[in-house]
Amino acid sequence: MKFDSPLFDRIRVKPDEDRRLRSSHPCCDWPNCSQSATHRAPKGRNRDREYWRFCLDHVREYNQSYNFFAGMSDDAVARYQKDALTGHLPTWKLGMSGGARRGKSTANAHFRTNARFAEGSDDPFDILRELGSAGAAQSRADAERRTARNAERKALHALGLEDGARRTEIKMRFKELVKRHHPDANGGDRGSEEKLREIIEAYNYLKKTGLC
Numbered sequence: 039m040k041f042d043s044p045l046f047d048r049i050r051v052k053p054d055e056d057r058r059l060r061s062s063h064p065c066c067d068w069p070n071c072s073q074s075a076t077h078r079a080p081k082g083r084n085r086d087r088e089y090w091r092f093c094l095d096h097v098r099e100y101n102q103s104y105n106f107f108a109g110m111s112d113d114a115v116a117r118y119q120k121d122a123l124t125g126h127l128p129t130w131k132l133g134m135s136g137g138a139r140r141g142k143s144t145a146n147a148h149f150r151t152n153a154r155f156a157e158g159s160d161d162p163f164d165i166l167r168e169l170g171s172a173g174a175a176q177s178r179a180d181a182e183r184r185t186a187r188n189a190e191r192k193a194l195h196a197l198g199l200e201d202g203a204r205r206t207e208i209k210m211r212f213k214e215l216v217k218r219h220h221p222d223a224n225g226g227d228r229g230s231e232e233k234l235r236e237i238i239e240a241y242n243y244l245k246k247t248g249l250c
Contacts, residue, residue, distance in 0.1 A: 068096040082106070190247060196240035208250040212241045 063074035067090045075091030079100050092100060107115050194203055197211050215237045217223055219230035244250045 064091055066093040066096055067091050068093070068100075071096060079104070082108070083110075186247070189243065190249065193240035193243045196236050197244075205250045208241070208244060212237065212250075 063076055065071075066073045066075045071093060073093035073095070076094060077097040078089040078091050079097050081088040081090055082104075083106055090100065107118070110118070191201055194201060194208075197203075197208065197215060199208065199211055203211075216234065219234040219237065221228050221231065224230060241250065
């Protein structure tokens with residue numbers, strides 16, 4: 039064949055497979071291994087984005103003995119696994135944003151901004167109100183006032199009085215009932231003793247609240 043023949047330019051020598059691997063891959067990092075490093079393996083914890091380069095046989099051997107938690111105590115492993123559930127990101131309680139310092143003001147601002155939405159929406163369990171600290175405090179105050187009114191009403195009814203009875207009326211009614219149900223006024227009969235105890239407890243409650 040002549041060197042200037044057109045067929046000469048079409049001849050290509052195909053390299054063997056080993057020669058191609060050696061030219062495209064570095065040597066295996068495993069000690070005393072001269073094979074091509076066709077796979078990579080992580081170097082371990084706290085060495086992000088750092089990898090060993092091994093051949094197929096040695097990357098398999100390395101993976102079988104690899105332990106990400108090597109050198110960590112049981113408590114540290116448990117904490118790491120717990121934080122992994124949230125992607126190792128900080129978390130706060132519902133209604134908080136940015137921790138305890140910012141949570142209260144942020145939550146209040148959020149619910150003030152969305153007050154129109156909260157008022158017009160259907161919230162039978164007061165969830166939106168309870169999420170904001172101001173709304174929760176208002177709910178507790180309203181509940182306490184309702185409880186106090188119910189207790190006052192119950193005490194007045196125990197004395198046979200209606201809501202809104204005046205102080206002088208309460209005192210007069212109390213004296214009247216004590217005389218009526220006291221054992222001394224019934225010839226020593228203690229059948230009304232339970233009723234008398236109820237009257238005294240009701241009067242003491244009204245006295246403590248300042249109604250009499």
